[in-house]
Amino acid sequence: MECMIAKPSKGAAGKTGLWRTFKPIYHPERCNLCQLCWLYCPENVIDVSEDGITIDYEYCKGCGICAKICVKNAIEMVREEET
Amino acid sequence: MECMIAKPSKGAAGKTGLWRTFKPIYHPERCNLCQLCWLYCPENVIDVSEDGITIDYEYCKGCGICAKICVKNAIEMVREEET
Amino acid sequence: MVAIKDLSKEKFVLPGTTACQGCPHVLGLKALGMVLGDRAVLVVPAGCTTIIAGLKDRASLKFPLLHVPFASGPAVATGLSSAFKRLGKYGIPVVWMGDGASDIGFATLSGACIRKDDMIVIVSDNEAYMNTGIQASGTTFWKAKTTTSPAGKKEEKKDLALIMLMHRADYVATASVGYLQDFISKLERAKEIEGFRFIHLHSPCPPGWGFDSSETVEIARMAVKCGAWILWEFDGELKISAPSRPYADKSKRLPLKEYIRAQRRFRHLSDEDIKEIEKKIDEQWKALK
Amino acid sequence: MVAIKDLSKEKFVLPGTTACQGCPHVLGLKALGMVLGDRAVLVVPAGCTTIIAGLKDRASLKFPLLHVPFASGPAVATGLSSAFKRLGKYGIPVVWMGDGASDIGFATLSGACIRKDDMIVIVSDNEAYMNTGIQASGTTFWKAKTTTSPAGKKEEKKDLALIMLMHRADYVATASVGYLQDFISKLERAKEIEGFRFIHLHSPCPPGWGFDSSETVEIARMAVKCGAWILWEFDGELKISAPSRPYADKSKRLPLKEYIRAQRRFRHLSDEDIKEIEKKIDEQWKALK
Amino acid sequence: MLEVMILSFGGQGGVTAARILAIAALNEGKFAQAIPQFGAERRGALVRSYLRISDRPIRRHSSIKDPDVVAIFSEKILGIVDVSAETVVINSKEPKIKGRVYYVDASSIALDLGLISAGWPIVNTAMAGAMARVFGFSIESLKKAIGETFSGKLAELNVKAAEKAYREVKEWNA
Amino acid sequence: MLEVMILSFGGQGGVTAARILAIAALNEGKFAQAIPQFGAERRGALVRSYLRISDRPIRRHSSIKDPDVVAIFSEKILGIVDVSAETVVINSKEPKIKGRVYYVDASSIALDLGLISAGWPIVNTAMAGAMARVFGFSIESLKKAIGETFSGKLAELNVKAAEKAYREVKEWNA
Amino acid sequence: MRKILTGNYAVAEAVKLADVEFIAAYPITPQTTIVERLAEMVERGELNAEFVRVESEHSALAAVYGASAGGLRAFTATSSHGLLYMYEMCWWVANSRLPVVMAVVTRTIGPPWNIHTEHTDILTLRDTGWIIAMSENAQEALDLTLLGFKIAEQVNLPFAIGLDGFQVSHTAEVVDVPESLDGFLPKRERFFVIEPGNPITVGGLTENECSMTIRKEMAKDMERVGELVRNSGYVRDYDLVEEYRMEDAEYVVISMGAWCGDMKDAIDILREKGVQIGMLRLRFVRPFPKEFVEKLDCKVLVVDRNYSVGLGGIIATEVKSIANCDVHGIVAGLGGVDVGVDDFVSMFRKFVRGELKGWWP
Amino acid sequence: MRKILTGNYAVAEAVKLADVEFIAAYPITPQTTIVERLAEMVERGELNAEFVRVESEHSALAAVYGASAGGLRAFTATSSHGLLYMYEMCWWVANSRLPVVMAVVTRTIGPPWNIHTEHTDILTLRDTGWIIAMSENAQEALDLTLLGFKIAEQVNLPFAIGLDGFQVSHTAEVVDVPESLDGFLPKRERFFVIEPGNPITVGGLTENECSMTIRKEMAKDMERVGELVRNSGYVRDYDLVEEYRMEDAEYVVISMGAWCGDMKDAIDILREKGVQIGMLRLRFVRPFPKEFVEKLDCKVLVVDRNYSVGLGGIIATEVKSIANCDVHGIVAGLGGVDVGVDDFVSMFRKFVRGELKGWWP
Numbered sequence A, B: 001m002e003c004m005i006a007k008p009s010k011g012a013a014g015k016t017g018l019w020r021t022f023k024p025i026y027h028p029e030r031c032n033l034c035q036l037c038w039l040y041c042p043e044n045v046i047d048v049s050e051d052g053i054t055i056d057y058e059y060c061k062g063c064g065i066c067a068k069i070c071v072k073n074a075i076e077m078v079r080e081e082e083t
Numbered sequence C, D: 001m002v003a004i005k006d007l008s009k010e011k012f013v014l015p016g017t018t019a020c021q022g023c024p025h026v027l028g029l030k031a032l033g034m035v036l037g038d039r040a041v042l043v044v045p046a047g048c049t050t051i052i053a054g055l056k057d058r059a060s061l062k063f064p065l066l067h068v069p070f071a072s073g074p075a076v077a078t079g080l081s082s083a084f085k086r087l088g089k090y091g092i093p094v095v096w097m098g099d100g101a102s103d104i105g106f107a108t109l110s111g112a113c114i115r116k117d118d119m120i121v122i123v124s125d126n127e128a129y130m131n132t133g134i135q136a137s138g139t140t141f142w143k144a145k146t147t148t149s150p151a152g153k154k155e156e157k158k159d160l161a162l163i164m165l166m167h168r169a170d171y172v173a174t175a176s177v178g179y180l181q182d183f184i185s186k187l188e189r190a191k192e193i194e195g196f197r198f199i200h201l202h203s204p205c206p207p208g209w210g211f212d213s214s215e216t217v218e219i220a221r222m223a224v225k226c227g228a229w230i231l232w233e234f235d236g237e238l239k240i241s242a243p244s245r246p247y248a249d250k251s252k253r254l255p256l257k258e259y260i261r262a263q264r265r266f267r268h269l270s271d272e273d274i275k276e277i278e279k280k281i282d283e284q285w286k287a288l289k
Numbered sequence E, F: 001m002l003e004v005m006i007l008s009f010g011g012q013g014g015v016t017a018a019r020i021l022a023i024a025a026l027n028e029g030k031f032a033q034a035i036p037q038f039g040a041e042r043r044g045a046l047v048r049s050y051l052r053i054s055d056r057p058i059r060r061h062s063s064i065k066d067p068d069v070v071a072i073f074s075e076k077i078l079g080i081v082d083v084s085a086e087t088v089v090i091n092s093k094e095p096k097i098k099g100r101v102y103y104v105d106a107s108s109i110a111l112d113l114g115l116i117s118a119g120w121p122i123v124n125t126a127m128a129g130a131m132a133r134v135f136g137f138s139i140e141s142l143k144k145a146i147g148e149t150f151s152g153k154l155a156e157l158n159v160k161a162a163e164k165a166y167r168e169v170k171e172w173n174a
Numbered sequence G, H: 001m002r003k004i005l006t007g008n009y010a011v012a013e014a015v016k017l018a019d020v021e022f023i024a025a026y027p028i029t030p031q032t033t034i035v036e037r038l039a040e041m042v043e044r045g046e047l048n049a050e051f052v053r054v055e056s057e058h059s060a061l062a063a064v065y066g067a068s069a070g071g072l073r074a075f076t077a078t079s080s081h082g083l084l085y086m087y088e089m090c091w092w093v094a095n096s097r098l099p100v101v102m103a104v105v106t107r108t109i110g111p112p113w114n115i116h117t118e119h120t121d122i123l124t125l126r127d128t129g130w131i132i133a134m135s136e137n138a139q140e141a142l143d144l145t146l147l148g149f150k151i152a153e154q155v156n157l158p159f160a161i162g163l164d165g166f167q168v169s170h171t172a173e174v175v176d177v178p179e180s181l182d183g184f185l186p187k188r189e190r191f192f193v194i195e196p197g198n199p200i201t202v203g204g205l206t207e208n209e210c211s212m213t214i215r216k217e218m219a220k221d222m223e224r225v226g227e228l229v230r231n232s233g234y235v236r237d238y239d240l241v242e243e244y245r246m247e248d249a250e251y252v253v254i255s256m257g258a259w260c261g262d263m264k265d266a267i268d269i270l271r272e273k274g275v276q277i278g279m280l281r282l283r284f285v286r287p288f289p290k291e292f293v294e295k296l297d298c299k300v301l302v303v304d305r306n307y308s309v310g311l312g313g314i315i316a317t318e319v320k321s322i323a324n325c326d327v328h329g330i331v332a333g334l335g336g337v338d339v340g341v342d343d344f345v346s347m348f349r350k351f352v353r354g355e356l357k358g359w360w361p
């Protein structure tokens, strides 16, 4: 029975950062801290603080929603380097 | 398979006239041939003709609807004789 | 409206059925035969009609008829209607089901409706699972006593017809065994249309509701006259049907009490209860207008 | 409406889920966590969320969560809500289901609703069976291409919310992942009410509809702006919600074409098709007013 | 073991009569079993119910094919069933058939007491009274059984019906 | 029998590549089997597909645990899977790992031809081209296979991608 | 206390005695009177449970599943088509290891519609992981329902009690109803409880091995049932089987359900005629009472009131797969065809004479 | 014509070749690609059938039932939970003697949710009266589907073809697709057709005996299936079983489904090592190929990819109930746990050495 009980845990799908083709790059200088990117990031990898936002690249899938939603163009999608 | 195929047949429940406690008695002299009793007889045992109606007592269950529906009081329910 | 005299006298319900005395379903089935005649091919999910349809090798109904599992009616009709179309047959699948079948089979009903599959569905609503012994269904009248609602049903009657209307059925009507001519003219209309046609037929049941077998028609009419059951038709637009029209005017309505007090299932109701119900009836009329 | 800054930052969706990039369900689930927090106990019938919820011993969602058979969601919640009440627990059963689950489980949904059982049901509607590979559902948009409607779906989108309204649900609303704050305020309201609460959430799906993962929110908003998806709320009375209000005025609407042309599933539509749809949208607005 | 078959029309209460008599048998310190007809019958149709009474536990559950006693709730039944048993208990003003016959006008008893449902006199308790007498049960055992089955006013009326039939049932041999 | 494992991210087309190669094998007069990963994976996750090629009918249906060839559709995969096989075919500008390695820049080939879906270069046909070369298939067999899989413009582009990779794939041993 | 109760009412009494907290059920003949009686008990306050009128059997078991997952003691009842309609949920409940109890009033599967007893319906549960008991009479229906709750909660497997439609369900007989249970049914730990504040996820995608592990664990716990039945501490002693006049039997009849009473009467008659015949009545079908069948070393007749088309009687197949002696199977009384003492006398005599064919009648 | 096809596409090809007239189905992994492919064929006019998107599996089979009762050749496909959800209809269709054909892509029953192969799902049909075939590969999936229509219509029983989920359903392999059928599938008389003008009533209440008669008739017609399979006139010859290297076998493995291919490879390896081992592959589970099992006189190993909790592997039970020799059962690969050639080599060697336990792994 135990094997069918799961507990909350980050990375249920592994390091989903690997899925990225494009990477969101944050430009704090343009940011107005509206938090829309936080609200609409489906992966919940954006954290907000008084200083701006941080993106957890280990899990960010690079969907690009944050960049689209940001009216300030403070997030930019750039092609992921193959490493 | 054949035993689960049925064909239309009167008296699927037997001679349902036996179920009667009260019996509808027709008084042709009061009848205006409106046919309401025919329309509302659930057992479909009333037949109409130019001369009036006939009730098939073999199957009439004595529900009493015909008597109630008849505005002319041309059908009367009487206690069935035990025979 | 067809005059009674001009209605077909061919018998599709054969005397000597297993139905109880004064059974409302049989009245509905009679009307069906008058209008659809041998075009009707019946699909009958479990219910009183399972019994009414006959025993052993004797069928009480002169329709081709498939008995089907409780939840499956409209889906079976989907298959049948496809067969009739492909094989060029003039049959119309008619799902003749109880209110109970519309509970368990509601997904099936809903599915056939949104596909606009070609059939007529008639829910003959005696407001309980009668065949299994008077258990409450979704359409059981508010506060009615049944064997599974011994203190009266706590939820309001499910408004099937309005819900099917919101499904965009091609034709929707309510009807009553107390107004067979109205029902017949609705069947006439349904017969002309193609697609998914739905009729919610009010069918007071003597043993189930607790009234004398002679009163089926009267009780059905009382339901309409007190405004509790509203006859209407949606055929492009929604119209209140003739028998119900007078009762849009509240003052013309039969006091609800008379309808309630005529039935054993409501014996436990207080005057307060009746007032509460009356209020809901007013709302219902408002919603339809 | 709560300001974004004041929304709870506690994570109920944990990074690194199995959802596709830009998944709408996850957006909805995030909002759910913000409002209901640890009062939400999720009941999840089969669907994409089955996968999203985690793999093996790792759950992606920080809710207590029961995976349940496809057709069973609201009935399971009925049992759970009874347990919470009896045992004095502060949980609210939330049935988080797909549009597909609302097809097969429509009788279940309908039953729980007419019983007014205590739960919140959210149908996260991505307009197809996505988890099994984009098959058409009852709510699939009219004329949309799916793997089981390769030439476009012939039936109109089933109007779930209106149908639930006719069921007399205690609270009914439509929402959209494109307007999370609106959805959040509806969840706030639903949380306060007891009984059966229903929210129909519009959830555009990148792989299912054929648009880039970055456009989920945009497509959702376009649906509202062109009037195809109308945000409303029934809480005693029916009100069009703020984001949709401007589009009651047809002239203010985004041309439907823009919404349609942004998605691969509509690639085969002609301008005629679009006009036809536009007409239906007008009717829909009329019906709600 | 005594095996009884009850023939009644649906609505007359044959099944209830069998149950009441089973309870009465228990009150008499016996074992008993009441079996309703296994059917999907509607009100009005002919119904068979069975009753077994024994001093030892009853194990069998099959229907009774060759009853010791047949109870007939309506004379009309004679027209549709061939009744043959050592002992017959019948609702009738007269014996009506041959053999050892106990007869009682249960319909009148029920009608007089207002025991009517949907037009039918409910003759079950009256017939139970007659049968209890035939089986040699005490009237007390029967009254207790009726008391457990009905409540209030209805119990009272039914007890009256049973008592009356218990008293009035007549034996006839031919 | 040749056993091949294809490692790709969901959306890259690993499964399609296996199928195309199976058809190509059939065109070469061989028997073949293409097995997709048995999973409920979402777009983006790591996917394993399998390919068997043989001169005789293939009966087994189990997955391949010890492949002769591993094909890697993205360099990133090296970071999450331990790859060990005699022969490796990789989508890369450089060999990247040890062993007998065939490498080709399938991503660029796909991107150049506009084979992109949801941001991802669809490298399946390019990689199929490289593998076909490694397996010693004729380019004709492969082109026919692609023609059966895609239609119209898409078929054309994919054939181009396959041809290019077939030509450009390089061998390296270390 | 001795009462005259039908099998269905006996089950309802047991449910009341067990202090069940949640009931959801959907009517179907011949199960209905269980549900009606329970609705009444709840209404009258005799039983402090929630009674939910659901819209189908699938939902009945789904609601019971939810309530049980939430920690409540839960019950449902059904029959034939109802069981088939909730079939998916039956599997779900078993794999979830929830100690749900369900009465199954056996009835023939249609078409044709037929409301009479046959055991094919309850036997569709035989692979699922449900414990399956089959009562002979109203007394056992009551006792096994009570035992059911105890054992289900001990091994975390759901428990089904079969009652022959009408023959047990509607036959009123003498039943000894315990006045109280004196701690017979304490609340027990569950494998899991779904509740706010405990963010576990149950039933999601796992490794394939998990599905296998789960079945192995169920098999193991199923094996404990026999011992637990024997040592239940209930007012009456029970075992997985009943052995009747087996002492020196050369012929043994194996069967289950209501007609075993008729068979016992028939055996008594044959014994009087000097036939050394006895009976092994299966009180449980799952776990299958292997140990009792294995040790038989006589001529065995299995009388099946069920049928697996394309193979034969189901119990006969299972007995044959285990027994170390001659086993003959006969299929009888399908569709509720009445088979009584006289039939059994003649059936058993034919069997002894080696003349018995495969169907009766 | 030889093509690379998955098992699911092979089934779709067969449905097209059979000129099926009505299809209703509901998606479920791993069955979906059958349905999608058929939808596409209908859309493109390659197949002149009506394709109905229903709202559930219960409705899928109900619609197919209606179409078949109306005289059409009808098909559906499902898997695991879908099969359980339509379970009531499965019984209904069988008792109605309608020659419906259904593909069952085998999949584990949850919870936990698991989409991989296991045969427990299709075996829930084993009592119902459906003919049950189990394919080993895509070729058989196609062939058995075509045979299915023929035989179903000859004996008026529904026909289920099993395909192992993913292993057959999604594995693309070489399949020889017949160009045409040359009168292989003529239209045949049905027991009944529902149509206007023919007022028959089907399936209503009858005497109890009717239910019994119906099962007897089904049993009889089921018995004809073996002969009909052998003489079907299909382009390839088939029988209820496949015998592989059985000539002089001292050890015989009995199993069914996709992994039998792996077993054959394992048997070849062991044969090379001198072990006299062969295999009896069940191509049909119903009718159960009794005649082939009865005549075995060697050591038998049954490998079950299914489980009946409280008893054991289902095929092992059935084989044991019939075989006249030593039968050992092992339950393996539940939940889709991968079991391949190497496993079988070592499993069979353990078996030969008498060291095999009940579960693998």
Ligand SMILES: Cc1ncc(C[n+]2csc(CCOP(=O)(O)OP(=O)(O)O)c2C)c(N)n1
Residues within 6 Å of the ligand: C046, C047, C048, C049, C069, C070, C071, C097, C098, C099, C100, C101, C102, C126, C128, C129, C130, C131, C132, C137, G026, G027, G028, G029, G057, G081, G082, G085
């Ligand atoms: C799956 C399933 N569940 C339950 C039943 C039992 N059943 C047969 S008829 C019936 C009630 C029918 O009620 P309704 O549809 O209202 O028809 P009515 O008898 O009132 O005419 C029920 C519950 C069944 N046949 N199948």
Ligand SMILES: Cc1ncc(C[n+]2csc(CCOP(=O)(O)OP(=O)(O)O)c2C)c(N)n1
Residues within 6 Å of the ligand: D046, D047, D048, D049, D069, D070, D071, D097, D098, D099, D100, D101, D102, D126, D128, D129, D130, D131, D132, D137, H026, H027, H028, H029, H057, H081, H082, H085
């Ligand atoms: C009884 C049953 N039938 C079919 C399925 C297969 N199935 C699983 S998820 C799914 C589609 C879910 O669609 P939807 O509810 O819209 O959710 P989505 O995947 O779009 O989020 C289907 C058909 C199942 N699990 N159970």
Ligand code: SF4
Residues within 6 Å of the ligand: A030, A031, A032, A033, A034, A035, A036, A037, A038, A053, A069, A070, A071, A072, A073, A074, A075
């Ligand atoms: S959306 Fe843009 S402006 Fe707003 S917080 Fe995010 S990065 Fe800053």
Ligand code: SF4
Residues within 6 Å of the ligand: A024, A040, A041, A042, A043, A044, A045, A046, A055, A059, A060, A061, A062, A063, A064, A065, A066, A067
């Ligand atoms: S790209 Fe997508 S996942 Fe990454 S931070 Fe932006 S919204 Fe979140």
Ligand code: SF4
Residues within 6 Å of the ligand: B030, B031, B032, B033, B034, B035, B036, B037, B038, B053, B069, B070, B071, B072, B073, B074, B075
């Ligand atoms: S209802 Fe009365 S008046 Fe009219 S036809 Fe009948 S008997 Fe005559």
Ligand code: SF4
Residues within 6 Å of the ligand: B024, B040, B041, B042, B043, B044, B045, B046, B055, B059, B060, B061, B062, B063, B064, B065, B066, B067
């Ligand atoms: S009493 Fe009833 S059944 Fe008889 S004729 Fe009148 S309406 Fe018809």
Ligand code: SF4
Residues within 6 Å of the ligand: C018, C019, C020, C021, C022, C023, C024, C025, C048, C052, C126, C130, C131, C205, C206, C207, C208, E042
């Ligand atoms: S119970 Fe009511 S609906 Fe059913 S047969 Fe009797 S009268 Fe008709």
Ligand code: SF4
Residues within 6 Å of the ligand: D018, D019, D020, D021, D022, D023, D024, D025, D048, D052, D126, D130, D131, D205, D206, D207, D208, F042
């Ligand atoms: S298919 Fe759509 S709904 Fe499903 S996980 Fe992917 S993005 Fe989300």
Ligand SMILES: [Mg+2]
Residues within 6 Å of the ligand: C098, C099, C100, C124, C125, C126, C127, C128, C129, C130, C137
């Ligand atoms: Mg009803």
Ligand SMILES: [Mg+2]
Residues within 6 Å of the ligand: D098, D099, D100, D124, D125, D126, D127, D128, D129, D130, D137
């Ligand atoms: Mg969806």
